[in-house]
Amino acid sequence: MLVHERLCAEYGAPFRFFSVKDPLSELISALLSHRTRNQDSHRAYQQLRAHFSSWDAVRDAPTAEVQEAISACTWPEQKAPRIQHVLREVSQRCGGPCDLAFLAEMPIPEARAWLEQLPGVGPKTSAATLLFSSLRLPAMPVDSHHHRVAQRLALIGPKVDEKLAHKLLAELLPPAWDAQQVYDHHEALMFHGQKCCYFHTPACGRCVVLNLCPFGQAQVTGDR
Numbered sequence: 595m596l597v598h599e600r601l602c603a604e605y606g607a608p609f610r611f612f613s614v615k616d617p618l619s620e621l622i623s624a625l626l627s628h629r630t631r632n633q634d635s636h637r638a639y640q641q642l643r644a645h646f647s648s649w650d651a652v653r654d655a656p657t658a659e660v661q662e663a664i665s666a667c668t669w670p671e672q673k674a675p676r677i678q679h680v681l682r683e684v685s686q687r688c689g690g691p692c693d694l695a696f697l698a699e700m701p702i703p704e705a706r707a708w709l710e711q712l713p714g715v716g717p718k719t720s721a722a723t724l725l726f727s728s729l730r731l732p733a734m735p736v737d738s739h740h741h742r743v744a745q746r747l748a749l750i751g752p753k754v755d756e757k758l759a760h761k762l763l764a765e766l767l768p769p770a771w772d773a774q775q776v777y778d779h780h781e782a783l784m785f786h787g788q789k790c791c792y793f794h795t796p797a798c799g800r801c802v803v804l805n806l807c808p809f810g811q812a813q814v815t816g817d818r
């Protein structure tokens with residue numbers, strides 16, 4: 595995959611995994627991060643962990659207390675009950691303390707489907723939970739940068755939404771890729787969206803995949 599090779603070389607793959615959280619902690623962290631700046635969701639997560647001794651304690655606490663602990667992120671009044679709902683579902687479905695370590699034993703599609711039955715969990719969050727956590731399973735999240743770059747490169751059609759993009763882009767990955775390769779691919783496309791393929795004015799003139807990109811070709815030849 596030429597796009598993968600060039601973007602990985604451009605942004606310095608292999609990338610270090612940024613997280614060593616267990617899967618449940620990664621899931622809660624992802625739920626806190628929805629439409630929130632990284633530094634704010636990180637602060638909310640740290641405060642939540644500092645305030646409660648376990649995820650079971652978060653589940654059973656008064657919602658106002660959880661809301662107060664995560665006040666650094668956006669919409670704490672919605673996220674606090676959502677997180678408690680998720681934790682209750684996890685313990686009910688597992689029949690014990692809140693823990694997602696068992697997902698390591700499931701095939702990835704089943705593990706994702708299990709997670710996506712939880713309230714507020716879509717394909718990006720399920721993939722992030724499996725890939726970014728200590729499970730390190732090769733499931734690929736697609737964020738807005740990754741999605742935009744994939745569309746411009748015509749890896750997916752212009753009308754494919756983020757949800758369907760998860761399925762179509764996963765089908766393009768070599769089946770033998772391990773978690774590091776999947777992570778590198780996601781990170782490289784995301785970095786490209788952040789550092790070159792901007793939403794408003796992509797810097798096609800200095801793009802390392804310009805000759806592979808129909809959108810960029812049209813930009814530089816003035817067809818758009």
Ligand code: SF4
Pocket residue numbers: 743746747790791792796797798799801802803804807808809810811813
């Ligand atoms: S050529 Fe332009 S549109 Fe295509 S990937 Fe590069 S920066 Fe994005």
